[in-house]
Amino acid sequence: MVDLSINCAGIKSPNPFWLASAPPSNSAYQNCKAFEQGWGGTVWKTIGEPVMNVFNRYGGLDYNGQKIFGLNNIELISDRPIEINLKEIAETKKLWPDRAVVVSLMVESKRETWHEIVKRTIDTGCDGIELNYGCPHGMSERGMGAAVGQVPEYCKMITEWVTEVSTIPVLVKLTPNVSNIQLPARAAKAAGAHGISLINTINSIIGVNLDTFELRPNVGGLGGHGGYAGPAVKPIALHLLSQVAIDTEVNLPISGIGGISNWRDALEFILLGASSVQVCTAVMHYGFRIVEDMIEGMSNWMESKGITSLDQIRGKSLSRINDFGNFDLLNKTIARIDQKKCIHCNLCYIACEDTAHQCIDLTEENGNSKTEVREKDCVGCALCSLVCPVENCISMVRIDDGSASKTWNQLNEEFRKSGKQMTWENLAEFQHKHGIEIH
Amino acid sequence: MKNIAPKLPAEQYEKNFMDLHPPFTNNSAVAEANRCLYCYDSPCMKACPTHIDISTFIKKISTGNLLGSAKTIYESNWVPLTCAKACPVAVLCEGACVFNAKGERPIEIGRLQRFAIENYFEKDMPALFQKLPKNGKSVGIVGSGPAGLACSAELSLMGYEVTIYEANKIPGGLNTWGIAPYKMRREDSLKEVELVKSFGVDLKTEVMIGKTITVDDLLKKHDAVFLGVGLGESPQLSIPGEDLTGVVGALDFIEKVKTENWEDVHVGKSVAVIGAGNTSIDAATEAKRLGADHVYIIYRRSDIEMSAYDFEYELAKKDGIVFHFLTSPKRIIGKDFVEGIECLKMKLGEPDNRGKRKSVPIPGSEFIIPVDMIIKAIGQETKSNFLSSIPKITLDDEGCVIVDPTTYQTNNPTIFAGGDCINGGKEVVNAAYDGKRAAYGIDKFLSIPKGGK
Numbered sequence: 071m072v073d074l075s076i077n078c079a080g081i082k083s084p085n086p087f088w089l090a091s092a093p094p095s096n097s098a099y100q101n102c103k104a105f106e107q108g109w110g111g112t113v114w115k116t117i118g119e120p121v122m123n124v125f126n127r128y129g130g131l132d133y134n135g136q137k138i139f140g141l142n143n144i145e146l147i148s149d150r151p152i153e154i155n156l157k158e159i160a161e162t163k164k165l166w167p168d169r170a171v172v173v174s175l176m177v178e179s180k181r182e183t184w185h186e187i188v189k190r191t192i193d194t195g196c197d198g199i200e201l202n203y204g205c206p207h208g209m210s211e212r213g214m215g216a217a218v219g220q221v222p223e224y225c226k227m228i229t230e231w232v233t234e235v236s237t238i239p240v241l242v243k244l245t246p247n248v249s250n251i252q253l254p255a256r257a258a259k260a261a262g263a264h265g266i267s268l269i270n271t272i273n274s275i276i277g278v279n280l281d282t283f284e285l286r287p288n289v290g291g292l293g294g295h296g297g298y299a300g301p302a303v304k305p306i307a308l309h310l311l312s313q314v315a316i317d318t319e320v321n322l323p324i325s326g327i328g329g330i331s332n333w334r335d336a337l338e339f340i341l342l343g344a345s346s347v348q349v350c351t352a353v354m355h356y357g358f359r360i361v362e363d364m365i366e367g368m369s370n371w372m373e374s375k376g377i378t379s380l381d382q383i384r385g386k387s388l389s390r391i392n393d394f395g396n397f398d399l400l401n402k403t404i405a406r407i408d409q410k411k412c413i414h415c416n417l418c419y420i421a422c423e424d425t426a427h428q429c430i431d432l433t434e435e436n437g438n439s440k441t442e443v444r445e446k447d448c449v450g451c452a453l454c455s456l457v458c459p460v461e462n463c464i465s466m467v468r469i470d471d472g473s474a475s476k477t478w479n480q481l482n483e484e485f486r487k488s489g490k491q492m493t494w495e496n497l498a499e500f501q502h503k504h505g506i507e508i509h
Numbered sequence: 510m511k512n513i514a515p516k517l518p519a520e521q522y523e524k525n526f527m528d529l530h531p532p533f534t535n536n537s538a539v540a541e542a543n544r545c546l547y548c549y550d551s552p553c554m555k556a557c558p559t560h561i562d563i564s565t566f567i568k569k570i571s572t573g574n575l576l577g578s579a580k581t582i583y584e585s586n587w588v589p590l591t592c593a594k595a596c597p598v599a600v601l602c603e604g605a606c607v608f609n610a611k612g613e614r615p616i617e618i619g620r621l622q623r624f625a626i627e628n629y630f631e632k633d634m635p636a637l638f639q640k641l642p643k644n645g646k647s648v649g650i651v652g653s654g655p656a657g658l659a660c661s662a663e664l665s666l667m668g669y670e671v672t673i674y675e676a677n678k679i680p681g682g683l684n685t686w687g688i689a690p691y692k693m694r695r696e697d698s699l700k701e702v703e704l705v706k707s708f709g710v711d712l713k714t715e716v717m718i719g720k721t722i723t724v725d726d727l728l729k730k731h732d733a734v735f736l737g738v739g740l741g742e743s744p745q746l747s748i749p750g751e752d753l754t755g756v757v758g759a760l761d762f763i764e765k766v767k768t769e770n771w772e773d774v775h776v777g778k779s780v781a782v783i784g785a786g787n788t789s790i791d792a793a794t795e796a797k798r799l800g801a802d803h804v805y806i807i808y809r810r811s812d813i814e815m816s817a818y819d820f821e822y823e824l825a826k827k828d829g830i831v832f833h834f835l836t837s838p839k840r841i842i843g844k845d846f847v848e849g850i851e852c853l854k855m856k857l858g859e860p861d862n863r864g865k866r867k868s869v870p871i872p873g874s875e876f877i878i879p880v881d882m883i884i885k886a887i888g889q890e891t892k893s894n895f896l897s898s899i900p901k902i903t904l905d906d907e908g909c910v911i912v913d914p915t916t917y918q919t920n921n922p923t924i925f926a927g928g929d930c931i932n933g934g935k936e937v938v939n940a941a942y943d944g945k946r947a948a949y950g951i952d953k954f955l956s957i958p959k960g961g962k
Contacts, residue, residue, distance in 0.1 A: 439550060
């Protein structure tokens with residue numbers, strides 16, 4: 071049997087799947103329903119200052135017929151009073167003692183206000199606190215949310231106000247709308263945070279209506295930036311997660327967020343260092359029921375790999391993250407097309423011909439088109455294999471034996487030692503020696 | 510007819526002749542268009558006899574550029590609505606779709622083309638092409654079927670004065686009169702005629718060349734003439750009883766059905782269709798859908814030799830048509846009306862000179878199928894009487910007009926021809942291609958200065 075249970079900064083749950091602090095985790099009704107369906111935890115939708123929402127809050131990005139490839143929102147924090155939320159949190163935790171109930175907080179930047187809300191939150195019996203320093207719209211203009219997350223000093227100051235009174239774990243949720251995610255993460259660490267959650271939503275305008283010239287979402291003719299989420303943001307989230315996970319100055323447990331739609335996505339976050347994962351857009355699209363496949367799919371995958379606990383794989387891919395200068399320049403791969411599998415769509419040809427290195431020939435054979443890689447010219451960029459719609463039809467094949475490995479850093483060092491400059495001529499000589507012709 | 514099938518309620522007729530392939534909604538069209546891989550130099554385009562740039566028009570549907578999509582289609586084909594609905598797509602574009610090789614459902618190209626073109630007509634046909642100034646030359650087009658329409662459209666945009674002579678009162682040729690109503694209604698064909706007319710083409714209906722106007726006058730009046738006259742009557746079965754009441758030709762029958770006055774088309778309670786081509790299937794399914802209880806298709810060879818497409822065969826079987834393969838009609842029985850057909854069982858022998866296996870009668874195997882109506886669908890003859898009246902053109906053994914394969918010029922340099930009258934009967938899409946190519950041939954011919962080389 072595999073064990074999906076996790077411990078994220080002292081917050082335990084039977085599986086790594088938590089609802090993210092968002093509309094799906096707005097009420098006791100919703101969170102209890104999610105728990106019934108198997109969710110391991112929830113981060114209660116942010117409670118705090120009085121707010122009032124507008125009616126039209128979401129904009130969807132559809133791509134090639136796929137609905138909600140990305141989702142943008144201008145919804146604010148909970149629009150229900152703190153008292154009601156705290157009461158429902160206490161009831162929910164009582165009903166579901168084995169699940170993680172984390173409460174997201176956002177109040178004005180006053181030490182006393184933070185002290186008060188933290189104490190009242192702890193009184194609910196919840197398992198942890200998440201500080202919302204990420205909300206990019208509506209709240210940030212009022213000096214909260216991303217306005218805090220974008221300034222490491224504020225981030226540190228407010229986190230300290232919380233940690234100095236909190237008796238339960240504190241997660242700091244970061245905004246991706248910064249140039250260096252490590253700085254606010256370090257500030258949180260310095261202030262005594264127990265863990266990091268990331269990413270919050272990305273600043274975005276989802277689109278413009280070509281008939282009315284209005285933005286989406288459209289509030290009575292007006293629109294503005296909103297928070298972008300959904301499958302489209304996953305690669306950005308994975309990168310930012312890895313940046314925090316490899317930062318030895320941070321070294322905190324991480325709850326990963328950003329476009330996680332299924333167990334595969336979740337595993338990628340875990341392999342890059344996440345302890346728990348938070349999901350929002352996918353449940354907003356399909357409902358809480360998706361967790362069944364998430365649990366089952368992850369369990370089956372672990373069983374097939376002989377993995378019994380997520381601890382065995384957490385952060386396992388982080389060691390693969392490296393600098394470009396350490397990549398082997400002589401690790402030669404080229405594309406090979408399996409003619410038996412080819413369906414003659416010629417997408418590899420046109421992609422290579424127009425936008426890559428013009429090394430696929432398009433000819434005719436028995437009335438069918440034939441695409442063939444000119445191997446001596448192929449730079450192994452892999453574009454053809456990416457556009458190919460047939461599984462395993464174009465494979466990237468390594469053709470060197472590994473004996474002549476050389477990285478950019480090593481090459482520069484070698485040149486330096488032998489008194490050579492890094493010039494086009496010297497580089498061409500190196501390339502020529504290794505049978506690499508750039509045309 | 511001895512036993513006429515009872516008439517059906519009006520809504521039953523409409524149900525029976527409803528679209529086999531209903532139109533896409535906007536969303537479903539975009540979803541299907543998005544499924545297209547947008548192949549480069551795509552196999553579907555090569556498989557289309559008119560070489561429509563299919564992946565491009567589909568891509569344009571996916572981006573909502575529907576006008577551009579229609580333009581891409583019209584650049585190659587002037588009767589795309591008919592083609593979208595009547596083409597045997599399974600053996601042409603959709604049969605070539607790369608998804609087949611991938612083990613997946615091919616893109617529904619026919620329905621997507623229909624979507625783009627129907628949208629174009631709904632938008633009242635905004636101009637897609639600029640017409641060149643008049644060049645002072647005139648071309649006469651005989652027949653307003655797909656070949657004639659394509660040739661007219663192309664020449665008219667090039668600046669020629671074009672007149673179409675159509676014998677029928679309602680134009681469009683087989684596009685109007687020959688396509689089963691569950692595939693396409695008459696009004697669709699007439700929309701395509703209207704588009705061609707909108708380029709300034711003068712369409713004269715109920716004009717029979719050789720009768721209303723002499724061939725000589727026609728040739729004198731125009732700098733060049735295009736013949737798109739199609740084919741003529743079904744040949745005789747040449748068996749006893751063929752003149753009994755209740756024996757009809759398939760084309761005449763289908764034409765009657767295409768008036769869409771369903772109640773006025775009488776069919777027998779039991780109907781035998783002789784022949785197993787695509788027209789036979791149309792006639793048989795139409796008879797069934799008009800209320801016939803039993804419809805038989807009688808064919809002297811086996812299902813392997815029959816020329817009907819697989820999907821047509823499947824449709825007929827679904828409609829409950831009973832096939833008598835290896836069966837040859839011997840005589841039609843009846844006093845004044847058809848009462849039955851006596852047939853002979855056959856077996857397959859050696860291949861004939863076309864490679865089709867001959868069918869050989871089995872002596873003493875006679876049997877009678879009681880029927881009230883017999884539809885002859887054993888092909889069509891060329892209009893050899895008319896064609897032989899035209900000076901200096903030559904016909905092949907089958908009676909088809911011989912033309913240059915690139916210019917479509919006949920032996921008579923001012924006369925060009927295309928469509929069924931040169932190929933003996935192919936698809937609408939082949940005729941559309943011929944007409945267009947012939948227009949280029951005519952333009953090339955008329956662009957040579959008189960007296961020059």
